[in-house]
Amino acid sequence: MGFLKPEHEDLKRLTRHFTNKEVVPIADALDREEAEIPTPLLEKMAEMGFFGLLVPKDYGGLGLDTLSLCVVTEELARGWLSVGSVIARNVLCGHILYKAGTEEQRRRFLPGMATGMRQTASAGTEPEAGSDASNIKTTGRRRDGHYVVNGSKMFCTFANQAHVLFTYVRTSAEKKAGGISLFLIEKEPGEQFAPPHLTGTRIRTVGYHGMNTYALFFDGLEVPEGNLVGGVEGRGFKQLMHGYEVARIQFAFRCIGLAQAAYEAALAYSQQRVQFGKPIATFQAVRFKLADMATEIEAARQLGYLAAEKFDRGERADVEAGMAKLFASEMAHRQCWNAVQIHGGYGYTREYSVNRYWRDSGLLPIGEGTSEIQREIIARRILQER
Numbered sequence: 544m545g546f547l548k549p550e551h552e553d554l555k556r557l558t559r560h561f562t563n564k565e566v567v568p569i570a571d572a573l574d575r576e577e578a579e580i581p582t583p584l585l586e587k588m589a590e591m592g593f594f595g596l597l598v599p600k601d602y603g604g605l606g607l608d609t610l611s612l613c614v615v616t617e618e619l620a621r622g623w624l625s626v627g628s629v630i631a632r633n634v635l636c637g638h639i640l641y642k643a644g645t646e647e648q649r650r651r652f653l654p655g656m657a658t659g660m661r662q663t664a665s666a667g668t669e670p671e672a673g674s675d676a677s678n679i680k681t682t683g684r685r686r687d688g689h690y691v692v693n694g695s696k697m698f699c700t701f702a703n704q705a706h707v708l709f710t711y712v713r714t715s716a717e718k719k720a721g722g723i724s725l726f727l728i729e730k731e732p733g734e735q736f737a738p739p740h741l742t743g744t745r746i747r748t749v750g751y752h753g754m755n756t757y758a759l760f761f762d763g764l765e766v767p768e769g770n771l772v773g774g775v776e777g778r779g780f781k782q783l784m785h786g787y788e789v790a791r792i793q794f795a796f797r798c799i800g801l802a803q804a805a806y807e808a809a810l811a812y813s814q815q816r817v818q819f820g821k822p823i824a825t826f827q828a829v830r831f832k833l834a835d836m837a838t839e840i841e842a843a844r845q846l847g848y849l850a851a852e853k854f855d856r857g858e859r860a861d862v863e864a865g866m867a868k869l870f871a872s873e874m875a876h877r878q879c880w881n882a883v884q885i886h887g888g889y890g891y892t893r894e895y896s897v898n899r900y901w902r903d904s905g906l907l908p909i910g911e912g913t914s915e916i917q918r919e920i921i922a923r924r925i926l927q928e929r
């Protein structure tokens with residue numbers, strides 16, 4: 544028996560229909576303009592409940608399982624990587640908040656996040672803390688019922704659109720990972736942020752348009768004590784690590800959706816494009832590429848489902864999540880390039896969707912923990928070092 548139940552298949556079909564109608568027709572043009580995902584599309588996604596897939600019904604979400612998140616993510620990312628990614632923020636920050644927040648914080652933040660009325664962004668990475676996530680230098684000093692935040696963050700994607708920044712801050716210099724706390728920093732949406740205490744600068748990227756990413760600068764920003772997740776200092780790193788399992792599973796399905804789109808485009812093109820009097824799909828060099836694509840995509844999908852199912856059973860799934868992310872991201876990067884190669888010179892132009900897929904795929908082995916870090920996680924466990 545496969546991993547998916549009939550309700551997962553239904554959800555996958557429903558999302559595929561949504562993507563074909565709402566995302567596919569606009570993605571290429573918006574990518575060319577380096578435009579953001581349009582607000583009406585975000586609103587339609589909110590109506591579908593995509594931002595609250597995992598949040599329990601009591602807090603305004605759909606209360607579904609991780610396999611449901613996988614199928615929805617794959618289908619949205621098949622239309623546009625950033626659309627598969629934009630749900631990740633509320634879904635994953637919501638998951639962390641549900642697990643680690645106080646009841647007051649859950650009631651205050653989760654319903655808005657689950658319904659997509661309030662958007663979030665995750666501010667972890669810093670200039671000196673990328674892979675070494677516990678090396679963050681941004682500080683939060685307690686003073687008169689507030690924490691005063693100083694420092695800077697890198698690559699905070701969707702920070703402009705967000706109402707809440709899930710921000711990892713050092714509240715103690717004594718312990719490295721144990722000195723990090725997670726804060727909910729509230730702001731108005733918009734690129735102006737909250738000057739002079741919070742400012743941001745857009746970072747231009749070669750792909751993954753649809754969501755802008757920012758360097759953020761905190762200069763004496765006051766955050767109420769009540770916005771410390773869980774109400775206890777020093778738990779931020781553990782909260783981040785717990786979130787990583789489901790985040791990496793979700794990320795794997797962004798990769799799979801993108802690779803699936805590239806495969807479908809390459810398959811169609813190879814049957815239409817005629818050279819030497821025959822469709823190029825008749826040449827072994829091309830058809831073997833297609834066969835490898837189909838095989839690797841399915842392998843990534845099944846590995847991702849395996850990780851999701853284990854996570855849903857309540858078992859530790861960090862290794863499987865790391866494997867799924869590692870394999871799917873490198874596979875998608877490779878296969879998006881193969882799709883360009885099958886399109887020949889046309890694939891190198893901005894006129895064909897495969898060009899977008901290929902530019903977007905460059906991020907995959909880097910974001911949400913690089914391939915090297917995933918290999919470290921896997922190696923540590925198989926060598927029984929942790």
Ligand SMILES: Cc1cc2nc3c(=O)[nH]c(=O)nc-3n(C[C@H](O)[C@H](O)[C@H](O)COP(=O)(O)OP(=O)(O)OC[C@H]3O[C@@H](n4cnc5c(N)ncnc54)[C@H](O)[C@@H]3O)c2cc1C
Nearest residue numbers: 665666667668673674698699700756909910911912913915
């Ligand atoms: C478009 C984009 C969007 C992003 N969005 C977000 C976001 O919303 N929120 C957020 O917090 N972050 C975000 N990031 C940051 C992303 O998670 C980091 O870029 C990533 O974790 C790597 O960190 P780094 O770029 O500092 O690279 P580094 O950590 O400096 O790594 C450089 C190289 O060294 C390797 N390396 C480092 N340490 C080791 C080691 N121990 N063993 C072996 N190799 C190692 C890495 O694998 C890599 O190849 C985003 C990045 C991009 C490009």
